[in-house]
Amino acid sequence: MATLCGHLWRQLGVAVVLACLGLPALGQETMPSSRSEAEQLEMQNSLPLPAFYDAAPVASSKPGALLRHFRFDGYDLLPGVDTTRFLYHSRDGADHDVASSGVILVPSGSAPSGGWPVIAWAHRSSGVARTCAPSAMRDLYDGDLLLQMLKAGFAVVAIDYHGLGTVGPHEYMNTLAEARDVVYAIPAAQQAVPDLGKKWVVDGHSQGGQAAWGVAELEAERHDPGYLGAVSVAGTTYLPWSLAHPESLDSASGVYLAWLGYSIQARFPDFKPERMLSKAAMAHYYLTTEQGCWFTGYAVYKGKKPTEMLRAGWQSDPSVQQFTDETMIGNKPIAGGLLVIASEADKTVPLDGIKDSVNRACAHGQQLFFKTYAGLDHEPLMADSLADQLAWIKDRFAGKAAAGNCPVTRG
Numbered sequence: 001m002a003t004l005c006g007h008l009w010r011q012l013g014v015a016v017v018l019a020c021l022g023l024p025a026l027g028q029e030t031m032p033s034s035r036s037e038a039e040q041l042e043m044q045n046s047l048p049l050p051a052f053y054d055a056a057p058v059a060s061s062k063p064g065a066l067l068r069h070f071r072f073d074g075y076d077l078l079p080g081v082d083t084t085r086f087l088y089h090s091r092d093g094a095d096h097d098v099a100s101s102g103v104i105l106v107p108s109g110s111a112p113s114g115g116w117p118v119i120a121w122a123h124r125s126s127g128v129a130r131t132c133a134p135s136a137m138r139d140l141y142d143g144d145l146l147l148q149m150l151k152a153g154f155a156v157v158a159i160d161y162h163g164l165g166t167v168g169p170h171e172y173m174n175t176l177a178e179a180r181d182v183v184y185a186i187p188a189a190q191q192a193v194p195d196l197g198k199k200w201v202v203d204g205h206s207q208g209g210q211a212a213w214g215v216a217e218l219e220a221e222r223h224d225p226g227y228l229g230a231v232s233v234a235g236t237t238y239l240p241w242s243l244a245h246p247e248s249l250d251s252a253s254g255v256y257l258a259w260l261g262y263s264i265q266a267r268f269p270d271f272k273p274e275r276m277l278s279k280a281a282m283a284h285y286y287l288t289t290e291q292g293c294w295f296t297g298y299a300v301y302k303g304k305k306p307t308e309m310l311r312a313g314w315q316s317d318p319s320v321q322q323f324t325d326e327t328m329i330g331n332k333p334i335a336g337g338l339l340v341i342a343s344e345a346d347k348t349v350p351l352d353g354i355k356d357s358v359n360r361a362c363a364h365g366q367q368l369f370f371k372t373y374a375g376l377d378h379e380p381l382m383a384d385s386l387a388d389q390l391a392w393i394k395d396r397f398a399g400k401a402a403a404g405n406c407p408v409t410r411g
Helices: 002-012 014-021 035-045 143-151 175-192 207-222 239-244 254-267 285-290 294-301 318-327 351-363 378-384 386-397
Strands: 066-071 082-091 097-106 116-122 155-159 196-205 227-233 337-343 369-373
Touching (some): 035 294, 066 175, 116 143, 116 207, 143 155, 155 175, 175 207, 207 227, 207 337, 227 386, 254 285, 254 294, 254 318, 337 386, 378 386
Parallel strands (some): 196 227, 227 337, 337 369
Antiparallel strands (some): 066 082, 082 097
């Protein structure tokens, strides 16, 4: 089967290969109709979490240091793709030392001169429990997209974010924590796989779109000479707007609010999620934060309006206010080019929230390129815009200057 799939990839492209491997087509997923079906889907796709993930940073290391790595061939990917699991030293949103995990994917064949060009992949929401790490999933959660990046000639450093796989809470939607996990993954991955080049970009979707923009801001302080730019697709870039307009969110978005309560407590340990979340939300809170992942969260909260998930007066909680202030994007300088992608038909991350982030960034004199698509919901947007993303990324590696179009986003 593997040999046949590899032949089809070379001859007919990725879409045929996905069917050959039994993977969903780009932008398509089988949605569970019940909790039991959701748990079954997650179990079928899960891989064991070995002791490899339990390591903590050592006192002698520093952020970006490689802690552990080994080649792992247990993923449902095409033949010839070299995969390496790795653990590295990162920092959380409060600047504490943490361990983070991920997977390095390298295309078949010899590396080009200077090493493989690198895409750091920041994934969409998968959950907050340890078992929700993409590196602990047979399909790497976004394996179909990663295959396209490999086919385009890039190596991919696909991070988990700390607390997914590794010990400790996952700081869901904490911009700085996510950005640090990305930037510190690069030197660690280069230590683990010497064939990786020094030049890299970050590409992220949804939660990862927030992380990617956060990297652009963080790199304005770090000045990494290998960093070339960021692609933010349907990013949760303006949390205050989304929380102020919960009625605009899709009815399947309830689980994101539960995870947000969890993340605020991870940032501020004295915060209690029940100060923000309603009884209806708390009924499945521990299931969706300690055991289940995205499918489970979708199934148990489906149909629950986001407004039903929140307690009256939750916005005035000091921890909620500080968290939203800290995660706001668009006020800081950015480094490298920034491509921001959104869709008017996105029911998960509304276009107006992203527009607010873009307008604020432009008002602060940042240069970015904002591109919108018509008629594409959250998942199809990532898949259908991937060719444009890769073309933009290739231009950065070719040394072309990144264009901006800020004037058209104002008003």
